[in-house]
Amino acid sequence: AQSVTQLDSHVSVSEGTPVLLRCNYSSSYSPSLFWYVQHPNKGLQLLLKYTSAATLVKGINGFEAEFKKSETSFHLTKPSAHMSDAAEYFCVVTYNNAGNMLTFGGGTRLMVKP
Amino acid sequence: EPEVTQTPSHQVTQMGQEVILRCVPISNHLYFYWYRQILGQKVEFLVSFYNNEISEKSEIFDDQFSVERPDGSNFTLKIRSTKLEDSAMYFCASRAFVGQPPGNEQFFGPGTRLTVL
Numbered sequence: 126a127q128s129v130t131q132l133d134s135h136v137s138v139s140e141g142t143p144v145l146l147r148c149n150y151s152s153s154y155s156p157s158l159f160w161y162v163q164h165p166n167k168g169l170q171l172l173l174k175y176t177s178a179a180t181l182v183k184g185i186n187g188f189e190a191e192f193k194k195s196e197t198s199f200h201l202t203k204p205s206a207h208m209s210d211a212a213e214y215f216c217v218v219t220y221n222n223a224g225n226m227l228t229f230g231g232g233t234r235l236m237v238k239p
Numbered sequence: 240e241p242e243v244t245q246t247p248s249h250q251v252t253q254m255g256q257e258v259i260l261r262c263v264p265i266s267n268h269l270y271f272y273w274y275r276q277i278l279g280q281k282v283e284f285l286v287s288f289y290n291n292e293i294s295e296k297s298e299i300f301d302d303q304f305s306v307e308r309p310d311g312s313n314f315t316l317k318i319r320s321t322k323l324e325d326s327a328m329y330f331c332a333s334r335a336f337v338g339q340p341p342g343n344e345q346f347f348g349p350g351t352r353l354t355v356l
Contacts, residue, residue, distance in 0.1 A: 168242070168330070226287065227345060231281050
């Protein structure tokens, strides 16, 4: 069965410092991987996705993630945090190329201090 | 920008009552989904729906659950006889059909928080 582990339930950074949110997935066939963000009282918004093209994926709002097959990882990074980045982040995997069932990680709450 | 909407935002019900959660997917989308997140737990897949039938469902989606697309715009999740453990945030999502590329994005609604007393 597919699974995703987000290694930190909470991450706290200061505004202007780098962000690293860690994600590991179980390895069975070729995955499609996503990062979604959820701001309070909002739906889940796609930040970026990996679908077996370039291993370094750039997303919205300055976020990027690198797919590392040898480490089964898909960590999310941003060079400089902004207050508006404070939200819940979900790493998500699907192994079905038709894009059906998504499997979510447990989520990481990012807090940004002024 | 088109978005998925869900109503109500919060539903409170008594155990044993039936509830219907409503979703309006993005208008040209053809795949529809329900997920749920129990407080403090992961978001879990419930069911996917395409061409007026269920295409995939999880073990959670038992006989107490049903989905329907009653008209051209709404997609509903019905829980026949709610239990305390059905209390969760329920998310609807939709996806456009664009052939068979991998990693088609699912667009999510803001969720309905269901509280069963």
